[in-house]
Amino acid sequence: MDLFAGVETLPGIGPKRAEILKKAGIRTVRDFFYNLPRDYNNYETPTSIAEMRPGKVAIKGKIDSLSVRQARRRRLSIVEGVIRDGTGAVKVVWFNQSYRMRQFSPEKEYFFTGNFELKNGRYSLISPSAAEVAEIDPRNGLSPIYVAHGALKSHDFRRLIANSRSKFASIPDLLPTVKPGTRKNALFYAHFPNSIKSAQNARDYLAYEELFELILAAKLNRQENDKLKAEKIPFNAAKIKDFVAKLPFQLTGAQRLAAWEIFQNMEKDTPMNRLLQGDVGAGKTMVAALAAYAVALECRQVALLAPTAILATQHYEGLSKLLGAFGVKVALLTGATKQKSELKKQIATGRIDVVIGTHALLTDDTEFQRLSLVVIDEQHRFGVGQRQKLLLKSPSGLAPHLLAMTATPIPRSLQLTVFGDLDVSILNELPKGRQPIATKILTELETRETLYPKIRETLSEKSQAYWVCKAIDDDPRTETTSVKSRCEKLKKVFPGAKIEFLHGRMKPAEKDDIMERFSRNEIQILISTTVVEVGVDVPNATLMVIENAESYGLAQLHQLRGRVGRGSKASFCYLLTPGDNPPSRRLRELEKSTDGFHLAEVDLKLRGPGEIYGALQHGALDLRIATLSDTKLIHRVQADVKEFLKNPENMVKYKELMSGITRYQQITTLN
Incomplete structure (x- = not known):
C-alpha cells in the first residue's frame, strides 16, 4: 500500500471531502489512518x-x-x-x-x-x-469519537474509516524494533477496538512509534551538527576574571555555571548549539555578555538578534555600557538606524565587535568579516530560515557558535526528548535584591474594594502598573472588556494618572513610542494585550493585573507576571476571574509558586506538549498520542533509537521512517 498516496484515493472520499481533509492537514492515506479517535x-x-x-x-x-x-x-x-x-x-x-x-x-x-x-x-x-x-x-x-473538521463530523469519520477497513491489512511496519504486523494491528484496533484494553494497547504502541520518530530526529540533528567546523575560542581566564570582578553586581551561581559551560563549548572546533533557558529576570543577557566578551578578546565578531527594535535597543544600551568599558565596540542595527551603509561597512571590515539588531541583521548586504558567535534572543520568534540566514554569514567553511535564549522554562521531561541531544543551560536563580512577586486571585466583583485601592497605593509610591486585557475592540457577542474600553474606564477612576493603551495592531513605531514613554514613567498605567508578554525591562513597574486570567495558559500567565518584579521594589500580580466560579488548578498553582520550572511541569501535565512547545520553537510539536511525562517509555525509546543508529543501512532500509522524521528534525534543531 502506498501510504503517501493522496487521501482522495480512499473509498468514499471525493474531491470535496478531500479538500476539507487537506485543510485539516490530512493530505495522504497515512495522515488519514493516523487521524485517531480522541x-x-x-x-x-x-x-x-x-x-x-x-x-x-x-x-x-x-x-x-x-x-x-x-x-x-x-x-x-x-x-x-x-x-x-x-x-x-x-x-x-x-x-x-x-x-x-x-x-x-x-x-x-x-x-x-x-x-x-x-x-x-x-x-x-x-x-x-x-x-x-x-x-x-x-x-x-464501543464507538470511536473523532475531532470534527469543517463539515466532516465524528460520525462522518466513522463511516469513512469503515469504508477503508479492509485496507488496514496491507499497512507495512514502520520500525525494526517490533514484531511483524504490530503497526497495522495497532492502527486497526485504535479505530475498531474489540475492548477498551485493545484500544489502550494500540495507543501504547503508537505512542512508542511517535516518540521513536521524535528522538531519532533529535539524535540525527546532533550527528549533523557534530560534522560542522567552527573557530575555537580560547578561554582567557585572567581577562574574564577581571571582567567579572569589575561588574557592579555579583553573578549568581547559575550564571557562573552557564557561562563556564559556554566557554567550554566554544573552545571546541565543532559549533556550540546551546539553549540558555532562564526564568524571567534570571540574567540571561549577562551570560550572553560574558560569551560575547570572550569572542571579542579573540578579535572575532558577535551578532545578537532580537525580535523587536525596542528589545534590541535595550540590549544595546546594557551591553555597550558593560563591554564598552573594556574596549569592545558595540553597535545597534535596526530598520530605524541612520547611516546604515556606513555602519555596514564597519561591520564588514571587522571594526565592530558586537552587532545587536533585529531583522536588519539578516539582509544580504549585512556582511561580517569574522562572525564566530550568534546569540538569538527569544529564538522561538524566528523561523528556521531566518536563523539559518544569520548563521550562514560566518566565514566560508565554518559555522558560528550558537547561543539561543528563551524565557519560557522547558519541563525536564520535554528536555529529555526534544532537547535530549542539545546542550541546555538553566538559570534557576534570581539576582540578589529581587523580591518574589506576590500573586492573588480576585473575582471581578472584588475589583473596586480590593484592587483599586492597591492601584492608588502603587501610584502614590510613584510606581507603575500594567493591566492586560484579552481583546482589542469590544465584541457584542462576549462580555470581554477591550483595552480601549478598560482604558476609558480607568481614566474615570484615576483621573490624575496618565493612562494609555497598547496592542498588536498598532504600527511598530507607535508601539515603541508608547513602551519608551512607559519606561520613562511618562505613562503610569499601561492597558495592553499580551503584546507586553516579552518586552523591555521597566524596574519601576510593580503591579500587574491580568483580566480574564482563566483564558490564558499557565506559561503565558507566568510570562506576563514576569513583566513586574524587575527591580528591588516589592511587586504584585492580580489574576481577575469573572463570576464566582472556583479558580482553576493552573491559577491556584500560579498563586502558590513563582518557580517557572515547576509551573512548566504543571502546564505539561495539564495541557500536553503542543502549546508549550509552540511557545519555545517555530511550529508546534503536535504529538498525537505520546505524553512527554512518561519518562519510562522515553528511556526505552532512547535505548532502541541508539541501537537503530548503530546500523547505517537502516537509514536506507526504513524509507518511510526517515522521510517522516523531517518535520521533527526542523522542530528539534536550533540551527
Missing part, C-alpha cells in the same frame, strides 16, 4: 430513559420532532428534538450544531451520550454525541 463511547449497557439520573448518561432510542431556532443573544442556533425508547421520552438540545437536523432518520435507532441536566427549568440531554446502532459492534458497544 476517545470512545461505551454503549455496552445503555440506560433506559425512565431510569436516567442527572449526570453523564448513555441511552438508546429513536429521535423525532427535530427543529432549529436562532437565539436572540450571541448568534446562537439551537437544535431541539425528542428521544424515545419505549420506557419514556427526553428532550435533547444541541447548541450551534445545525448539521444535526440532517444527521438522523426517524426510523433508525441511535446511541446518545451526553449530560442529563437541568436547563431553563426542565431536565434535558445536552449536546450529546450520537452513533447509529447498526454501526456499533454489538460484542463490545
Whole structure:
C-alpha cells in the first residue's frame, strides 16, 4: 500500500471531502489512518430513559420532532428534538450544531451520550454525541469519537474509516524494533477496538512509534551538527576574571555555571548549539555578555538578534555600557538606524565587535568579516530560515557558535526528548535584591474594594502598573472588556494618572513610542494585550493585573507576571476571574509558586506538549498520542533509537521512517 498516496484515493472520499481533509492537514492515506479517535463511547449497557439520573448518561432510542431556532443573544442556533425508547421520552438540545437536523432518520435507532441536566427549568440531554446502532459492534458497544473538521463530523469519520477497513491489512511496519504486523494491528484496533484494553494497547504502541520518530530526529540533528567546523575560542581566564570582578553586581551561581559551560563549548572546533533557558529576570543577557566578551578578546565578531527594535535597543544600551568599558565596540542595527551603509561597512571590515539588531541583521548586504558567535534572543520568534540566514554569514567553511535564549522554562521531561541531544543551560536563580512577586486571585466583583485601592497605593509610591486585557475592540457577542474600553474606564477612576493603551495592531513605531514613554514613567498605567508578554525591562513597574486570567495558559500567565518584579521594589500580580466560579488548578498553582520550572511541569501535565512547545520553537510539536511525562517509555525509546543508529543501512532500509522524521528534525534543531 502506498501510504503517501493522496487521501482522495480512499473509498468514499471525493474531491470535496478531500479538500476539507487537506485543510485539516490530512493530505495522504497515512495522515488519514493516523487521524485517531480522541476517545470512545461505551454503549455496552445503555440506560433506559425512565431510569436516567442527572449526570453523564448513555441511552438508546429513536429521535423525532427535530427543529432549529436562532437565539436572540450571541448568534446562537439551537437544535431541539425528542428521544424515545419505549420506557419514556427526553428532550435533547444541541447548541450551534445545525448539521444535526440532517444527521438522523426517524426510523433508525441511535446511541446518545451526553449530560442529563437541568436547563431553563426542565431536565434535558445536552449536546450529546450520537452513533447509529447498526454501526456499533454489538460484542463490545464501543464507538470511536473523532475531532470534527469543517463539515466532516465524528460520525462522518466513522463511516469513512469503515469504508477503508479492509485496507488496514496491507499497512507495512514502520520500525525494526517490533514484531511483524504490530503497526497495522495497532492502527486497526485504535479505530475498531474489540475492548477498551485493545484500544489502550494500540495507543501504547503508537505512542512508542511517535516518540521513536521524535528522538531519532533529535539524535540525527546532533550527528549533523557534530560534522560542522567552527573557530575555537580560547578561554582567557585572567581577562574574564577581571571582567567579572569589575561588574557592579555579583553573578549568581547559575550564571557562573552557564557561562563556564559556554566557554567550554566554544573552545571546541565543532559549533556550540546551546539553549540558555532562564526564568524571567534570571540574567540571561549577562551570560550572553560574558560569551560575547570572550569572542571579542579573540578579535572575532558577535551578532545578537532580537525580535523587536525596542528589545534590541535595550540590549544595546546594557551591553555597550558593560563591554564598552573594556574596549569592545558595540553597535545597534535596526530598520530605524541612520547611516546604515556606513555602519555596514564597519561591520564588514571587522571594526565592530558586537552587532545587536533585529531583522536588519539578516539582509544580504549585512556582511561580517569574522562572525564566530550568534546569540538569538527569544529564538522561538524566528523561523528556521531566518536563523539559518544569520548563521550562514560566518566565514566560508565554518559555522558560528550558537547561543539561543528563551524565557519560557522547558519541563525536564520535554528536555529529555526534544532537547535530549542539545546542550541546555538553566538559570534557576534570581539576582540578589529581587523580591518574589506576590500573586492573588480576585473575582471581578472584588475589583473596586480590593484592587483599586492597591492601584492608588502603587501610584502614590510613584510606581507603575500594567493591566492586560484579552481583546482589542469590544465584541457584542462576549462580555470581554477591550483595552480601549478598560482604558476609558480607568481614566474615570484615576483621573490624575496618565493612562494609555497598547496592542498588536498598532504600527511598530507607535508601539515603541508608547513602551519608551512607559519606561520613562511618562505613562503610569499601561492597558495592553499580551503584546507586553516579552518586552523591555521597566524596574519601576510593580503591579500587574491580568483580566480574564482563566483564558490564558499557565506559561503565558507566568510570562506576563514576569513583566513586574524587575527591580528591588516589592511587586504584585492580580489574576481577575469573572463570576464566582472556583479558580482553576493552573491559577491556584500560579498563586502558590513563582518557580517557572515547576509551573512548566504543571502546564505539561495539564495541557500536553503542543502549546508549550509552540511557545519555545517555530511550529508546534503536535504529538498525537505520546505524553512527554512518561519518562519510562522515553528511556526505552532512547535505548532502541541508539541501537537503530548503530546500523547505517537502516537509514536506507526504513524509507518511510526517515522521510517522516523531517518535520521533527526542523522542530528539534536550533540551527
